[in-house]
Amino acid sequence: MMQLIPLLFLPFSAFAADAGNPGDPGLAPNTMPAVSPEFDFDNVVEKGLREHLPLTSSTFKVWDNGMIPQDCKHHVESYGYRATDFEVVEVTYADCEKPWIMCRLKGSKTDNTRMAETFGRMPIGMRELVKHVMIMEFDKMKPAAAYSVADIIAISDEFYMHHIFTHELSHSLDSHIEVPGVTPPNSGGFSSTKAWKDMFDEDTAAISEYGRSGWPENLADSGVVALFDIVVPGGAGTINPNWTSCFHQYANYKTAYGHVVTPGVKLNCTKRVDDSPIVQAGDGKSNGNTTDEGGDSSDSDGNKGGCHNGTHARVGIPTRRISRPRPLAGIKAVHSGIFHNVTFVHRVQ
Ligand SMILES: [Zn+2]
Secondary structure, eight states: OOOOOOOOOOOOOOOOEEEEEEGOOSSSSSSSSSSOOOOIIIIHHHHHHHHHOOOOOOEEEEOOOEEEHHHHHHHHHHTTOOOGGGGEEEEEEEOOOOOOOEEETTSSSSSSHHHHHHHHHOOOHHHHSSSEEEEEEEEHTTEEEEEETTEEEEEEEOHHHHHHHHHHHHHHHHOOOTTTTTSSSOOOOGGGGGGHHHHTTTSSSOOGGGGSSSSHHHHHHHHHHHHHHHHHHHGOOOOOOOGGGGGGHHHHHHHHHHHHHHHSSOOSSSSSSOOOOOEEESOOOOHHHOOGGOOOTTTTTOOOTTTTTSSSOOOOOSSSOOOOOOOOTTTOOOOOOOOOOEEEEEOOO
C-alpha cells in the first residue's frame, strides 16, 4: 500500500525564531519518539474522515471565458504548465454565498464533483481560510504531496485526500485563528507558543514522525487526529492502542479550534479570505494586482512562482457570464496566512 511519509519541513523564519526560548523543548518537537504504531493516515484515518465528515452540498460551473485567478496562473506556470492547461471551476457551497474558484489540471483523475465534495467535507471554519484550490500532477510537485502558501492550497491529483486537506487547513487555522489568552488578538501562531509546547511536554510521544519535524507540523498532524477524534464515533482511541501517549497534542488542538472545526458548531462563513484577482489565462502577460496581499510576509521566501513580484495593473472581468465574487456584508476579509508549508512524501511499497 501507498504510505505517506513526509520528509522535510520548511519553517517560516519569523515564527521559528520563538522556538528557542528558555523552557522550550527545543527547536523542533523531536525530544520524543513518534507514537508507535503510527496513525495510518492514508488508509484508516482517511476512511474515517471521508465517511464521517458531513458533506456540504455544492454546485459548480466551469468557466469558459478564458480567465483564471492570478494566483493559480502564477503557481501553475512556476511548475511549467500553461494556465490554459487548467479548468477553472467555480464551486458554491450551501454554507457560504461566496464561491471558491478552483483550478484543476485538465485530465486529472480527480473530477470536478470529487474536487468539490472532498473540499466540501472540510468544516467551513477551515474552508473559509482558503482562497483557491489547485490540482496538479504529483510528477510535477513531487516530493511534495501538497502545499499551502498565502492561503492557496495546491494538492497533487494523487493525494487529493481528506487528511491532506485537514493537515494543510490546520496550517491555515494556525495562521489565522486567535487562541484567546495565548496568541495576540486577531492573530494566529498557536504552534509557536509556549502553551502549545507545554502541552506537548505532557505527552510521551509525538503525534507522528512528521510531527517531530517542526512545531507547525506538530500542530497540523495533531489536527488530523483531532478532527478524526471529533467526527468518528469512538475517536482516535479506536485506531491506535497507544493514543494516550500523544493525547495532549490533539486534545490541545480540539480545545483551541473545536469551535471552528466541529461540524454543526460553526455553520456559515464569516471571514472568508479574498480571492486573488482574476486575469486572462492565455496571453502570458502580467495582469491583476496584489492589493489583498500587500505587506504580508507569508509568501516572501517560499513562493517559487514569484507571484507577487513586478508591477501589475488592475484588470476587470470582460464577460457578463462570470461575475467576480464581491465582498459580502458581514464577511470580514482577513490577511493571508503566516505560514508557508510544504508536505513532502515518498512512496513505500
Ligand atoms: Zn505541513
